[in-house]
Amino acid sequence: MSLRIFARDFLALTHLQWDVAKGVSLVVGPNGVGKTTALEIPEVMRHVYTHGPTAALEHHVGGAALLRRSDAPEGARCAIGVGVGDVTWQLEPAAAGAGISSSPAEVVRRAEQEIVARAAGDEFAYAGEHRLVARSQSAVRVAVDDDPDAESVLQPMVSALENYRLYRSYTYNLWKLQRSGSTASTNQWLHVNGENLFSVLRNWTLQRATRPHWEFVRDAMRELFPYFDDIDFEQAGQTVTVSVFRKGRPDVKVPVAQEATGFLMALLHLAAVASAPPNGIVAIDEPENSLHPRALQVLLEAIRERASQNGLTVLLATHSTVALDQFNSMPERVFVLESDGQTVQPVALSDLRNTQWLANYALGDLYKHGDFGAPSEG
Template sequence: MGFELEVDNYRALRRIRWKAEGVCALVGPNGSGKTTLLSVLDFLGSAAVDGFGKALNAHGGAFLFRHRQAATHEPVRFAFTTGGVRWESMPSTSGLGVVVPVPERLVINQDVVAEQRAGEAVFRVREENKTRGDISFLVAVDAALPDDVSALFPLSALSGASLYSFEAFWQLKREGSREGTDVWLDTDGRNAFTVLRNWLAGKREHRSRWEWVRSGLRECFPDLFDDLDFAVAGQTVAAQFYGPGGGEPTPMHLAPNGLLMALLLLCAVASADEGIVCIDEPENGLHPYAIQRLISLMRERAEAHELTILLATHSPTLLNEFNDQPDHVFIMEPGQETLPVRLDQHQNPEWLRNFALGDLYMNQTIGPQVKPST
């Protein structure tokens, strides 16, 4: 599932025009807005389900919501398009948070089917007034549309968008996961063992997710990993893994960091269905061979499940996995009017074929941290 994203004047992002599909790499110097760009999709996903008020509270609040350089007449604007369906919104903030109602509209095949105008208590669906109450515009519109139109709706693509940064990596490794009924991975990764245990022991519909993660770990670590099992002690789910030669298992708190990182990456991808998965710096702790296998597995999964997987990275090794796909590499390069810049539009594709992309990134030909002196 591909998408188009437009952002104007949101936080560090002045002007974004991004069209992506499949597995894509996002590169650029520190402070260029890579993480902020990925967080937009997570923010819009929250807004699509819960409304902009709750989404803003969960994504940094009103402070610096508008780009510092935006003139007073320039709005913060978002537009998300997939499959001929476009959602546009122009939220604004005051000292109390988001100003409601947020102007929004839904366009399907260039036909405006729903619209919320500023200052109006109701929204329109094909010129018929509807009341939204406290639910989000998209949720209200979805309920008001006829079935043949609702089938085109982009809510599932947005609501499933998540930005994984795995801040709870060390907590997970030391303490395990809290016992529960979770079947979707938290963005910080802390419930990974619980999710995997529930995929393994729960409903048949989730069993294939467990099997994909386990087989993926076998591919990434053929001399280290064969299987995984779980134990519950009080409110904690712990994990241990077995090597290919059998014998005693190794507790995950003694596992190599790369093995646990790969487990989290595979869980994140396996948690998604027909949506968007954003991962910040997936290369942490991983051997080049594991990175190579993970990118291959992600591409297969993305194609089979209509996923878009976006990887913000500084890894030359990971970039080299895109040597034959420069159109799937995007650069956040300060000074450009519109970001991100697709690599094959930034550099001549014929010229790019002569080099490894990781080398070009290392020598600052693409996405430089320090601008070359002239």
């Protein structure tokens, strides 16, 4: 099931309309153009669903004054939304006094027909029938909770959002992992801050159903780091940590605190992708951080293979020319965000440039030289 992400005059985005297909896609563009925001929108919508509009938007945006694109036309209203299958959910975040409105305008369409419609305020209509919304909740949440019919229509979209995770490589808590390990838990899913990594990996090894997750991570790590052989999990009290075995040295265990940052980063990225359920959606912002170019190439190949086997959608926001080179033969999977203020973004590279021309170059080279996704100059 494909995911669509939408935004208008939201933060740095002018007009985003992104149909994301299954498989691995890259999004590239200059700093500040809104790549991370684009990846964040499904997460925002999930939090709107689970925590209500005010809490979600305050958490992600920070304040009402920041919601709307700073150079949006006077009177323009910002909007964000997602679509899954034939259902699209759009929200118009708005200020209320100094804060963010708890009852923004919302609309859900199914094949162009409005099925949930809420003007800014407490009331909304589902299938034409008026209902009252609790102030802190979204209309979609109330509809799903209160109406079995609505639940059956909206559940695929809600499930897709619940299964969406955005991992920001720069917010992984590496220091804590290295020094203190993970708190023991029954988690099967890597948290977005990465802190439960060792606990999740160990849990995967314990059950037959999840052991393939661990095997995927371990096998990929062996390719990324030729010296790596295996991991031992160790629990002391409520803390799980790991030691690393090196090839040909079964007698020597290296504490993970002594491993390279890139080693831990790769482990986290692989665990992030392995966490996703079949047909799930994972986004990783700046996966290249701390990784040797060769390790990044192998990582992307492993992610691509996993996505293909499990029907995953994987979105990677990057500035890495090495990552781009891995897509030389797939320019249709490279999405370019630029800030021309007019064009609907992002644009697939295969639409932005002639594929016959692109075939003569390494995409990383073109990106480096500003042929696409370049900062504005002058």
